[in-house]
């Protein structure tokens with residue numbers, strides 16, 4: 001039976017998706033639950049045409065956006081090679097990634113297909129890491145709780161997956177509207193508070209504070225402005241942002257898998273993998289990535305939900321434009 005053009009294109013697009021999944025798993029391998037979530041974000045973001053100048057607000061180390069833009073890292077690169085304060089994770093909720101060495105140099109096989117004009121973040125170490133990707137034209141440390149250091153109408157596209165981390169979210173959204181050109185595009189990927197119902201958070205009274213602390217390690221506390229869909233939408237309206245489209249990024253099923261993940265044991269895993277010979281690390285990593293590429297494959301679909309009843313997504317992507 002002959003193969004149609006449609007079948008050939010479908011096969012090529014499937015191969016491309018699998019390669020992309022693998023690139024995300026490779027970069028975030030010791031936290032596979034983050035790897036698939038990042039991939040889902042990238043898939044949702046791929047639905048939106050991106051025009052420059054582009055701002056990536058809260059870009060962190062830039063690895064997500066680099067991978068989204070089809071940059072390819074060398075197999076040995078991952079975000080766990082350059083970490084610090086592993087011992088303080090349990091005691092101080094330390095951010096192990098908030099650290100950059102002078103010789104930090106991610107191996108790059110091929111650069112992304114586009115560049116980002118501006119990246120921002122609160123943490124200058126993370127911006128230092130982003131700088132080494134050679135992918136951002138400018139990296140600006142700033143706190144999104146106060147006015148953004150950009151003039152009106154600076155950007156054609158503003159992307160942000162960290163709005164729900166900002167305490168003064170109303171002020172931040174108004175700033176996002178101000179710096180985006182009229183007819184420009186704002187892409188916000190936000191968590192919904194329904195996620196609490198899909199995690200152990202809703203069983204805190206049974207499990208106790210100590211257990212919740214060991215499991216969460218401060219992650220929920222970072223989400224100062226997480227809320228329901230209606231509240232996000234009324235915040236957008238107050239900030240002068242009109243909704244052009246919305247798509248779910250992650251379902252209740254994704255949230256359940258992500259909830260447990262490898263978070264509590266990640267510091268020990270990272271320490272072990274960074275202490276062994278690079279050849280052995282590479283060998284284990286290859287087998288690990290092979291395994292998780294298969295295990296995560298069914299979940300690399302934003303609509304994948306194993307529950308029968310409909311429920312609110314755990315995370316949504318909004319596409320907005322200034323009014």
Ligand SMILES: C[S@@+](CC[C@H](N)C(=O)[O-])C[C@H]1O[C@@H](n2cnc3c(N)ncnc32)[C@H](O)[C@@H]1O
Nearest residue numbers: 058059060064121122123142143144145162165
């Ligand atoms: C989960 S990380 C996401 C980073 C990146 N966008 C990514 O996808 O990998 C959240 C980022 O938001 C940054 N952040 C948190 N609060 C912030 C604030 N008030 N102003 C600027 N950046 C902030 C953190 O430093 C961190 O890099």
